[in-house]
Amino acid sequence: MNNETILLVDDEPEIIKLMQIYMVQERFRLLVANSGEQALEIVRKEKVDLVVLDMMMPGRNGIETCLEIREHSEMPIIFLSAKGQEIDKITGLSVGADDYVTKPFSPLELIARIKSQLRRYSKYASSQSANDTIEIDGLTINSATHEVIVEGKPVKLTPREFAILELLANNRGIVFSVEHLYEKVWKDTFFEANNTVMVHIRKIREKIEADPRKPTYIKTVWGVGYKI
Incomplete structure (x- = not known):
């Protein structure tokens, strides 16, 4: 059973409702933010294991939000974006994201990518835990x-x-x-x-x-x- 906390940052109600269904099925704890500002507030107050972050949002966009999170945390970040050009993916990964998923997307594929990033981060954290x-x-x-x-x-x-x-x-x-x-x-x-x-x-x-x-x-x- 999964017990990790996933923060979904998106301003599209349809995506939020869809992912809530799949997150419940996978036993993830899901937190939702509708803006970059709200996401940063949640990250400061809650223990979050992974962020699924919409790249294009009004106000503080996904890139700015990602950069802010990276100043304090190495938690996995997966970008969601309607932009599928190679330069957009390069931009997203270069500012600190670990993966990039293009809209429209398969919820099952996104869940698989979330699990993959959580496994990778868990191994990374374990390798860094020695008291050297x-x-x-x-x-x-x-x-x-x-x-x-x-x-x-x-x-x-x-x-x-x-x-x-x-x-x-x-x-x-x-x-x-x-x-x-x-x-x-x-x-x-x-x-x-x-x-x-x-x-x-x-x-x-x-x-x-x-x-x-x-x-x-x-x-x-x-x-x-x-x-x-």
Whole structure:
């Protein structure tokens, strides 16, 4: 029996009614939001295991909502969208979604994708649960609690920032290209002109380096990538 909580974010009553039927059959606990603002409020107050998120909504759209959720959580996010072009899917996945389903869709297929993402996330969470602590010259990284401490002071990183830092720290001395970092952390195929990794590296340096312009932890290997 499933007991996970699914948040469905959509402003179409027909889709909500349809998915309520299938969610009940699958024994999922279903929460419903009709807007991005309402979805964020629910995520802040409730334990949500997966979000099914309409990409196109009035007010705060799905992309903005996804980006906001990703600042605080790695829970699976599945986009629903009437846009089926490849560029739309790339956009959705690049902002942090784990899957993309085009409307009109099969409820059974969506349920299958939900179960697949929940299984994948459960394995990922289990692999991250070991109480490993990495210490590098005043920098402490706790993989179990996702805590980062620099010179005795706690530093708050987003889940993506933490994943990048943890990956580099676990492979100290190894140079990771931008493409390799993206594919490892985002679990997606890298595409040209994507500066997402560089932006995240800059933000990490601003938080952990005494002087981000002269980093002592995350080093740039020009023309190759980054390493610790």
